Amino acid sequence: MKVEFELNGEEKSFDVEPGEVLLDLLRDNGCKSVKRGCETGDCGACMVLVNGRAMTSCTLFAAQVNGREIRTVEGLEDELAERLKESLLEAGAVQCGFCIPGVLISAYSLLSRKENPTEEEIEAALDGNLCRCTGYIKQIEAIKETSNKIGGSRDGR
Amino acid sequence: MLKNVTEYYYPGSLAEASELHDRESRSFFISGGTALALSDSTRPVELIDISRLGLNKLKLDRASGNLKIGATTKIQRIVESEAARSVLGGFLSESLEEIGSYPVRNAGTLGGSLVRPFPWSDVIPILSVLETEVTYFHEGDKKTREFSKLYESDFRSTLNRSIITELSISLPEKGNAAAKFIKFSRSEFDVAALNLACRLTVEDGNISEARLSIGARPMTGERIEKVENDLVGEKLTGNLAKEAAIFAADVTDLGGNDKLSKEYREQLVKKMTEEAIVDIKREVANES
Numbered sequence: 018m019k020v021e022f023e024l025n026g027e028e029k030s031f032d033v034e035p036g037e038v039l040l041d042l043l044r045d046n047g048c049k050s051v052k053r054g055c056e057t058g059d060c061g062a063c064m065v066l067v068n069g070r071a072m073t074s075c076t077l078f079a080a081q082v083n084g085r086e087i088r089t090v091e092g093l094e095d096e097l098a099e100r101l102k103e104s105l106l107e108a109g110a111v112q113c114g115f116c117i118p119g120v121l122i123s124a125y126s127l128l129s130r131k132e133n134p135t136e137e138e139i140e141a142a143l144d145g146n147l148c149r150c151t152g153y154i155k156q157i158e159a160i161k162e163t164s165n166k167i168g169g170s171r172d173g174r
Numbered sequence: 175m176l177k178n179v180t181e182y183y184y185p186g187s188l189a190e191a192s193e194l195h196d197r198e199s200r201s202f203f204i205s206g207g208t209a210l211a212l213s214d215s216t217r218p219v220e221l222i223d224i225s226r227l228g229l230n231k232l233k234l235d236r237a238s239g240n241l242k243i244g245a246t247t248k249i250q251r252i253v254e255s256e257a258a259r260s261v262l263g264g265f266l267s268e269s270l271e272e273i274g275s276y277p278v279r280n281a282g283t284l285g286g287s288l289v290r291p292f293p294w295s296d297v298i299p300i301l302s303v304l305e306t307e308v309t310y311f312h313e314g315d316k317k318t319r320e321f322s323k324l325y326e327s328d329f330r331s332t333l334n335r336s337i338i339t340e341l342s343i344s345l346p347e348k349g350n351a352a353a354k355f356i357k358f359s360r361s362e363f364d365v366a367a368l369n370l371a372c373r374l375t376v377e378d379g380n381i382s383e384a385r386l387s388i389g390a391r392p393m394t395g396e397r398i399e400k401v402e403n404d405l406v407g408e409k410l411t412g413n414l415a416k417e418a419a420i421f422a423a424d425v426t427d428l429g430g431n432d433k434l435s436k437e438y439r440e441q442l443v444k445k446m447t448e449e450a451i452v453d454i455k456r457e458v459a460n461e462s
């Protein structure tokens with residue numbers, strides 16, 4: 018069957034199997050930031066934005082996103098995304114890096130809807146991301162740091 | 175990946191969805207897809223997407239005093255809604271927030287949790303202690319059934335061939351009411367090894383209504399009516415909480431599985447029942 022959706026800002030059309038999951042479709046079409054981890058919805062490595070909401074692509078059928086807007090890390094290039102990437106690197110929040118695309122998606126989705134999240138809100142936003150290396154502390158710091166930087170630039174500081 | 179699926183439909187109406195479903199015994203409705211996409215079952219051959227039928231409205235109906243939740247409303251949207259927060263001092267939103275993780279709640283729906291519920295589902299005990307009615311579309315008509323009667327054996331085949339369209343939760347009218355949901359799991363990421371919800375209404379110092387529901391026993395959540403009946407008419411005291419907890423552990427049908435032994439569950443039922451009742455007592459005292 019044919020499925021059409023906006024992928025990282027471009028209208029795309031794909032031939033898919035009706036029972037195919039979005040994770041397979043995205044990886045087969047070059048979005049390698051979408052990682053194949055647990056494939057049970059638990060680790061968050063396959064996270065994408067569907068109409069701005071973070072969802073795991075292994076628990077969605079490709080046909081479900083017909084007509085929707087999908088963003089993967091490949092398509093996150095605005096100021097918020099760039100600041101987040103910088104902060105994650107500066108904080109030393111990246112070790113093996115496997116979880117990082119999913120963490121980026123969660124963090125981007127959080128900071129898009131909330132300028133100044135509390136530590137509790139950051140933890141809640143990351144509750145679907147499993148990181149086996151870092152212990153999350155540096156990632157939380159990086160998200161806080163990004164929120165400060167973005168807040169500062171919005172205030173003209 | 176569901177390997178045997180050959181068709182994926184986007185019906186334009188409930189009637190069309192229902193007709194498609196009746197035509198093929200191995201067809202399945204899709205709401206959030208989180209349960210089906212994970213399945214490696216060879217049974218489904220057709221998928222019928224009901225997420226575009228406008229069944230995602232969420233509103234507090236002032237006339238009836240009921241919270242109406244469309245069956246395909248994403249769980250996270252309910253968690254975030256002001257209307258849901260008004261149910262029993264935030265009980266509904268806070269307990270639904272215990273489900274899975276943020277991305278799972280962004281996709282999953284209540285309708286998708288009801289027809290073939292996981293035995294560890296948190297949704298079943300949560301909805302069981304509220305005054306919940308379920309509207310479903312069956313053979314061309316919309317009908318309504320009390321949530322507590324949804325899983326009666328003579329309704330099973332109707333439920334399997336119905337589209338759940340809406341849940342309606344009535345807010346308690348009189349007395350002081352409070353509710354508590356407690357989930358025990360082996361890790362942050364794991365589903366419940368035991369979950370329990372309790373609601374009590376107190377009028378003139380005595381319990382006038384009691385609901386207690388326990389899930390992941392390891393069987394699906396179920397109301398513990400013997401305990402409920404025992405609580406009604408009693409004064410809400412710390413001692414009552416202790417007695418009810420011992421009774422609950424005694425009368426609840428429990429078993430063991432790879433997550434917990436039966437004996438461990440018995441101790442947990444005792445502990446969680448007491449904790450829930452004591453918390454409710456505190457909340458009711460603060461309200462009055």
Ligand SMILES: Cc1cc2nc3c(=O)[nH]c(=O)nc-3n(C[C@H](O)[C@H](O)[C@H](O)COP(=O)(O)OP(=O)(O)OC[C@H]3O[C@@H](n4cnc5c(N)ncnc54)[C@H](O)[C@@H]3O)c2cc1C
Binds near residue numbers: 057205275
């Ligand atoms: C990683 C992960 C963690 C989870 N953790 C928890 C947890 O902690 N607690 C918990 O309670 N649950 C948990 N769940 C389960 C989750 O809540 C359910 O998967 C979800 O709510 C199902 O909703 P859905 O809309 O995605 O269902 P779908 O996958 O779309 O459908 C599920 C079933 O219901 C049928 N169906 C769907 N909608 C309707 C309808 N309106 N009428 C009739 N039939 C319908 C479908 O045909 C299918 O058989 C978890 C799931 C995942 C993937």
Ligand code: FES
Binds near residue numbers: 059060061064
């Ligand atoms: S691969 Fe999808 S959540 Fe782990």
Ligand code: FES
Binds near residue numbers: 111114147148149150
């Ligand atoms: S950095 Fe290795 S899993 Fe997170």
